[in-house]
Amino acid sequence: MNPIFKSHEKDFMRIEADQVCVDYNGTVALYDASLNLKAGSICGLVGMNGAGKSTFFKALMGFVRPSRGKIRINGIKVNQAQKEQSVAYVPQNEGIDYSFPVSVWDVVMMGRYGAMNIFRIPRESDRRAVVHALERVDLFDLRERPIGSLSGGQRKRAFLARAIAQRASVLLLDEPFSGVDVPTEKLMAELFLQFRQEGHTILISTHDLNHVRDFCDFVVLINKTVLAYGETSEVFTSENLNKTFGGIPPNPLSGPTSSKDFINE
C-alpha cells in the first residue's frame, strides 16, 4: 500500500527552513538554520551532543517556537501541517511510562488519532493501516504485548510503525539506530529506502557517519547552526567533519549567545 499524499503535497518542497533561530529562555540552541528538502529524499542530520539536532526537529514539529525564521512543510505552516498529519516525529526517547498497560497495537493506533473523530473509535481503514504498519516493521506477531515488555529495539520499531500508520509524508527520526541490534538496523535501513521510493522525505539524526554514507542523499552538518548542507558526496569532506566535530570552534560559540543578538530589528 502506497501512502496517499494530499494533492498539494506534490507541488512543494517537503521541508523548507529559512534562517530558523530557537532559544530556551534566551540561550541560543539554534540560529540561522536553513534547509530545503524535496520529496523522496533521505537527509542525515549530524552533529555533536547538544548541537541542536533535537531542537531542529522540535521546531519542524512546532513543539518549540522559533524566535526568528520561517518553516514550511509541504508549503504550509507547521501548525497546519500538524493538523493535516503530514509530519511524524519519532523522538529518541518516547518519555512513556512503560509500566502503563498499553499494547503495541494501541501505540500504533495512536498514529491514526489525527484521522479519527473526537470519540476515537477506529474504523476498518484505521485497523488496516495499523496492520500494514505492524507488518512493515515485522511486529505484527507482538501486537498484543504490552509496550513495556518489548526490547529497546522492538520499541523503536513500534514507534516507527506509529509514524507509518499516520501516513505522514515527512518523517523526522531522532537517533533511530541507537541501541538497536544488527537485524533491526538492517530492517530499518531497508524501510527507509522503501519510504524514499514511495516519495517520503526523511530527516534522520545519527551519530554514525557510516549510516549517512550508506543511504543519505543529503547531509546537514550542524553545530548550533547549519555548518554545511548538500549532497552527501559533496558535504562529507574531512574539512567539514572537522568543523563539525573537531578543533575549529564554530561561529556561535565565539559569536552571540542570545537570540536577541541575531535579530536585526
Ligand SMILES: Nc1ncnc2c1ncn2[C@@H]1O[C@H](COP(=O)(O)OP(=O)(O)OP(=O)(O)O)[C@@H](O)[C@H]1O
Ligand atoms: N528544554 C530545554 N531547556 C533549556 N535548554 C535546552 C532544552 N532542550 C535543549 N536545550 C539545550 O539546547 C542545546 C541543544 O540541545 P539538543 O537537545 O537540541 O541537542 P542534540 O543535538 O539533539 O543533542 P544530543 O545529540 O545529545 O541528543 C543544548 O545545549 C541543550 O542543553
